[in-house]
Amino acid sequence: MWIENLYEPFEILIRERAVFPVDVHRHTFFELVYIVSGTGRLSAFGREVTYQPGDLFLIRPETAHRFVVETVSRFVFLRFTQQAVADCTGMLAEPFLSAQKEPDPLQLHEDDAGKIQGLFRLIWMEREKPGLSCSDVLRQWSVSALLIVARNLAARTLPDAGVSPAGRLVWLLPYIQRHIGQPERLTTEALCEVFHFSKHYLGRYFRRHYQENLGSYITRCRLRAVENELLNSARSVKEIAWKLGFADASHLAKVFRRHTGKTPLQFRREHRFRQPDHPAADGRFG
Missing domain, CATH: 1.10.10.60 (Homeodomain-like)
Structure with a gap:
């Protein structure tokens, strides 16, 4: 199975695919995947779910997965190394992100869903027409998206009595x-x-x-x-x-x-x- 590495702390990829170029593979990093357009399926954790425009997925490190494109699809991929997640969001956010064990699209609070859509729109536009300090702006927006995801996952995860x-x-x-x-x-x-x-x-x-x-x-x-x-x-x-x-x-x-x-x-x-x-x-x- 192909394993993909990330050689810098953070990366944005924007791709349009009629066929996804790789089959089942793993990452050594966290990846947020936003579906801009198109339909298809994501397989992970032994299950397969459909995707459609507006869906957001979190793929944690070492998760075997694959995308199958049914209609031409546009993807935005935000990629963070585990160290970058700790540096950008604090050590306490990482457990919430790592706890994700389902392939389903993330279910965000109503207000946060609108914010996520707006952030990915801004990221898309900035990549299309880069402005001054583009890389710093993109990094801030991407970290904001990651923090919103983390807090929504935290709201759905409850600690046991053994946690400090x-x-x-x-x-x-x-x-x-x-x-x-x-x-x-x-x-x-x-x-x-x-x-x-x-x-x-x-x-x-x-x-x-x-x-x-x-x-x-x-x-x-x-x-x-x-x-x-x-x-x-x-x-x-x-x-x-x-x-x-x-x-x-x-x-x-x-x-x-x-x-x-x-x-x-x-x-x-x-x-x-x-x-x-x-x-x-x-x-x-x-």
Whole structure:
């Protein structure tokens, strides 16, 4: 079986293929694969899954895999050595990336899926028409994509009791962000059960490491999520309240006004901006 090495910390490849040039092979590096256009199949971990525009795959080192192209496909490959992953994202991100053991397309949080699509569009455009400091810009965008993937994987992975308290806190933040619309999963009791902390220890340990009360952090995350919905969606306050786990629109408005001094509708009127339409809702860039 062919084994491919990477001779620099980071690499971007953009390819269009009617036939994938290699059969089953392995890498010594991490690879993010974004499908710009086309359809086909990916085989890995003893399973085969289909791919389509907008899909994102993470292939960890030493994973035997192959792509089979059914219709002409455009791929963006972001490649990182294991040392580059540690250097760019910190040692704590690598376990989440290495834990990926399924060939399925990555399922990202709704907001992060849009960010990933935007990042890969930017990477594509920069490679097509390089600008000043192109290599540095591409590296930053690629690392951002890797970090978004890592935090989404972290949110789906829960530590066992044998992991150190500091290690368990690494899982805690993305877990909170992922479940920000499910307040019943973010009570102190629920978090202690999931992350193997005692009730009193969790609060003290969180405050010591993040200089913020756990309850305040959760409230701030919920309000940020509300602001994002007000600015970037057409949802009504009632719909936002339902999505983010508030009892009703009145409850949301009360909490929001207490922390911002404005009602949700006042905030929307004063701050909302219209984002440009995304040119490629189906994952295509051109």
